[in-house]
Amino acid sequence: MIDLKALQNNFEAVSQKLKKKKIDAALLELLKEESLQLKEKRNLLEQLQADQNAKSKLFPIYKKEGKDIAELKSQLDQNKEKITAQQEVVRLLEEKLSEIALGVPNIPDDSVPEGSDEEDNIELKKVLDTPVFDFAPKEHWDLDSNQEWIDFERGVKLTKSRFSVLKNDAARLERALVNFMLDFNRSRGFDEVSVPFIANQDSLKGTGQLPKFEDDLFKIEGENLYLIPTAEVPVTNLFRDEILTADELPIKLTSYTACFRKEAGSAGRDTRGMIRQHQFGKVELVALAKPEESDQVFDDMLSCASDLLTALGLPHRLVMLCGGDLGFGAAKTVDIEVWLPGQNRYREISSVSNTRDFQARRAMIRYKDGKKNRLVHTLNGSSLAIGRTLIAVMENYQKRDGTIAIPEVLKKYMQ
RNA sequence: CGGGAGAUGGCAGAGCGGUUGAAUGCACUGGUCUUGAAAACCAGCGAGGGUCAUACCUCCGGGAGUUCGAAUCUCCCUCUCCCGGCCA
Numbered sequence A: 001m002i003d004l005k006a007l008q009n010n011f012e013a014v015s016q017k018l019k020k021k022k023i024d025a026a027l028l029e030l031l032k033e034e035s036l037q038l039k040e041k042r043n044l045l046e047q048l049q050a051d052q053n054a055k056s057k058l059f060p061i062y063k064k065e066g067k068d069i070a071e072l073k074s075q076l077d078q079n080k081e082k083i084t085a086q087q088e089v090v091r092l093l094e095e096k097l098s099e100i101a102l103g104v105p106n107i108p109d110d111s112v113p114e115g116s117d118e119e120d121n122i123e124l125k126k127v128l129d130t131p132v133f134d135f136a137p138k139e140h141w142d143l144d145s146n147q148e149w150i151d152f153e154r155g156v157k158l159t160k161s162r163f164s165v166l167k168n169d170a171a172r173l174e175r176a177l178v179n180f181m182l183d184f185n186r187s188r189g190f191d192e193v194s195v196p197f198i199a200n201q202d203s204l205k206g207t208g209q210l211p212k213f214e215d216d217l218f219k220i221e222g223e224n225l226y227l228i229p230t231a232e233v234p235v236t237n238l239f240r241d242e243i244l245t246a247d248e249l250p251i252k253l254t255s256y257t258a259c260f261r262k263e264a265g266s267a268g269r270d271t272r273g274m275i276r277q278h279q280f281g282k283v284e285l286v287a288l289a290k291p292e293e294s295d296q297v298f299d300d301m302l303s304c305a306s307d308l309l310t311a312l313g314l315p316h317r318l319v320m321l322c323g324g325d326l327g328f329g330a331a332k333t334v335d336i337e338v339w340l341p342g343q344n345r346y347r348e349i350s351s352v353s354n355t356r357d358f359q360a361r362r363a364m365i366r367y368k369d370g371k372k373n374r375l376v377h378t379l380n381g382s383s384l385a386i387g388r389t390l391i392a393v394m395e396n397y398q399k400r401d402g403t404i405a406i407p408e409v410l411k412k413y414m415q
Numbered sequence B: 001c002g003g004g005a006g007a008u009g010g011c012a013g014a015g016c017g018g019u020u021g022a023a024u025g026c027a028c029u030g031g032u033c034u035u036g037a038a039a040a041c042c043a044g045c046g047a048g049g050g051u052c053a054u055a056c057c058u059c060c061g062g063g064a065g066u067u068c069g070a071a072u073c074u075c076c077c078u079c080u081c082c083c084g085g086c087c088a
Helices: A002-011 A012-020 A025-065 A070-103 A152-158 A167-186 A201-206 A234-236 A293-311 A358-363 A386-397 A408-413
Strands: A121-125 A198-201 A225-227 A244-247 A249-262 A279-289 A317-318 A332-340 A345-354 A363-368 A372-375 A377-385
Touching: A002 A012, A002 A025, A012 A025, A025 A070, A070 A121, A070 A152, A070 A201, A070 A225, A121 A293, A152 A408, A167 A249, A167 A279, A167 A293, A167 A377, A167 A386, A198 A201, A201 A225, A201 A358, A234 A249, A234 A279, A234 A358, A234 A363, A234 A377, A249 A386, A279 A293, A279 A386, A293 A377, A317 A345, A332 A386, A358 A377, A372 A377, A377 A386
Parallel strands: A244 A363
Antiparallel strands: A121 A317, A198 A225, A249 A279, A279 A377, A317 A332, A332 A345, A345 A377, A363 A372
């Protein structure tokens, strides 16, 4: 959630920055008006309550002194009606306000470029040269046309489209990738956690998936529980409603989970192959940091993910997302795109974001800064999506005879 | 899924329907003492909103109710623990 106080006090600046995200200015205006309204109504309510409290305290005194309490009681009764009415006013306003506020995306950093979509993203750098083949490299599904590695048909049989089954060396490779990544991340100072793949509404709300993006989630019937779309949800929410001490920050964690996404808005996109599945494995990086150190932590996470690809020998590039392409909760995001020779293009394989205090405000994650409690900054990034990494290995390490080499660093994990 | 107990501040643990936002202990922070530390003693120590700062308001799992007044009484929900069944 954005900082409503900042919106009230610096309306122009905030709404100017939010323009990058193509937000309706009228909505912001409304938000500001409503929040000021609420402040006023709430002040009135509090006055009434203060009055009521003060008079209530007279009650036992009057009784002790044997005074008549009928007059006092009638005053209290009247005042009570006013309070009840005013409470309703405040409650409605609060409801309306939070409905609007929860739908407003995060404020982009100044460093985020203007732009409306992918086309306007800015390439920061390329790492490793793209491989040169003396034959025409295939896409992963053609490489494995008889489904020795990835069995799409049976995945569909078991569940439905966009589910698949890994077999033989692919299954082992997946496991090797997970282990390699977790070990790598640990060596970079990220502590490993293993968390539930199901989260409740409060958690999804804390990281911003709810209420706005319910359509993207698999919900468990009759339970108010959801399959997680990313480990970011459970791992960040580990600290929901907590006040951390300054010296335990930054907290840097890594976790492997399955991720479940409905891909509601992507009908018809990437229907072939394993690029876009309803379920995929991902090793995630999550960090909580003091505001002044979060940029440093962001860079650490980004280089951690990039170095991982380098270690795997996979060419990739770093792309700074423009305002229009930025996710709902992110103030700044850099995507990492891996080279897929079969597709002859870069495809997203990782995404590192700094949400600043946007999630922390929703999830109430704070730390003690001397006497005061301040919101932390939360950051998240895919270490790498496992499925896409698997594809990248297949396509980049393919040989003329259709076999696939194993990256050097994975060999010890494949024995 | 069936039977019993419970939910209070970082933890432990009191709390008659009326200055109780909440005793006490531990932990923590500052100070005195000490060469230093420990011990001892003194002081402070929940959160959110609000204010320049005070006042002031709200919060004792969540919601509804009784009452002039509820942490304290009633109802519902959720969760936790113990017993039984089922089962990785």
